[in-house]
Amino acid sequence: MDIEVLEGIYDANEKIARENRALFEENRVFAVNLMASPGAGKTSLIEHTLKRLKDRLRMGVIEGDIASSVDAEKLKAYEVPLVQINTGGACHLDANMIRQALEHMDLGALDLLIIENVGNLVCPAEFKLGESLRAMILSVAEGHDKPLKYPLMFSDSQVLVINKTDLLGLGDFDLEELRGTVRRMNPGIVIFELSCRTGEGLQEWADWLEETARASLRHES
């Protein structure tokens, strides 16, 4: 009797993530995995990014949710290619879900793909999707002590967007302490401070994202 040795769940995910990555590179698509707690502002940041960049880059969005299509409904107005993944209970996206979503997208017609992960500061960090960039949002309302409590997300992301800066001063959020903690854990991380409500800081984020995507796509061509 043959005994089949199953690959570990992370190894299997890693393999599919590499295949997704190869697909993105072949098609010259810059893919962003956007992660955050529930309500930190993932969908709002995507909306503002679409407003600023959808006429400059050919954009698409994959929306990941446990249930519902509330977020995808909001994004329909922007008329970009949009695929909704419902994880049916699962607390994160994985590479296989992305592979299936990509069957419904024409990658040849895209430059920049934003993947909104499930709202969760823990599990999404453990599953690579094949993305070109790992970006996370922390909302000022969540508090500055989060890096110590959710270290993997903060040490593994390449960009940290601090959202809801309009709430600074209302509580005891210490921006300097946050920046210091995150930089000790992850010296290379790029940090943006912005407010999707007031618009402060959004243009800098959009400019940087456009430039980073273009530089990566040039490199791949």
Place this chain on the structure above:
Amino acid sequence: MDIEVLEGIYDANEKIARENRALFEENRVFAVNLMASPGAGKTSLIEHTLKRLKDRLRMGVIEGDIASSVDAEKLKAYEVPLVQINTGGACHLDANMIRQALEHMDLGALDLLIIENVGNLVCPAEFKLGESLRAMILSVAEGHDKPLKYPLMFSDSQVLVINKTDLLGLGDFDLEELRGTVRRMNPGIVIFELSCRTGEGLQEWADWLEETARASLRHES
């Protein structure tokens, strides 16, 4: 050759949860499993609850975190029995972690035990701990659309605490819509609205918790 059939992970958890529950009942301890997203205010609510109830009930706290003891450090000042669980990466507490924590607590000396779960609106809802009460917090900063996106937590909790009501009016949070959605999913849920920052609504919460704990303990005796 004997083949050992392993129990499913949920069944195994369920069994240990029942044993924990039996321990709580034997010792007449009312145990609250407090769940929420990162930064929704779990530790703050525990602090305010300790201030109001620790001289009226014999209280203890189990602090669940992925890493760090930031929250436990804050609670030391209240001088109640306190055990820190570090999950070492895991995104939720499970019944076995609680069983191990209980080995370090004198349950006979407690009336009310609050268990602060890992900050996560998804996975903790799937793992019963043996608790007497499942309570969740939603912060106004997270938005009123969360029940549709994270349905298990909202439909499985017996109490919803809406925290940071001082932020109402700053954004587009619709309290009526939230209440309606949650009640359709979970008609029996008890809802509190409060602000740990201003103190509004905290006494109603503490009074209700004390009364509920006492009623349950009388019933068990």
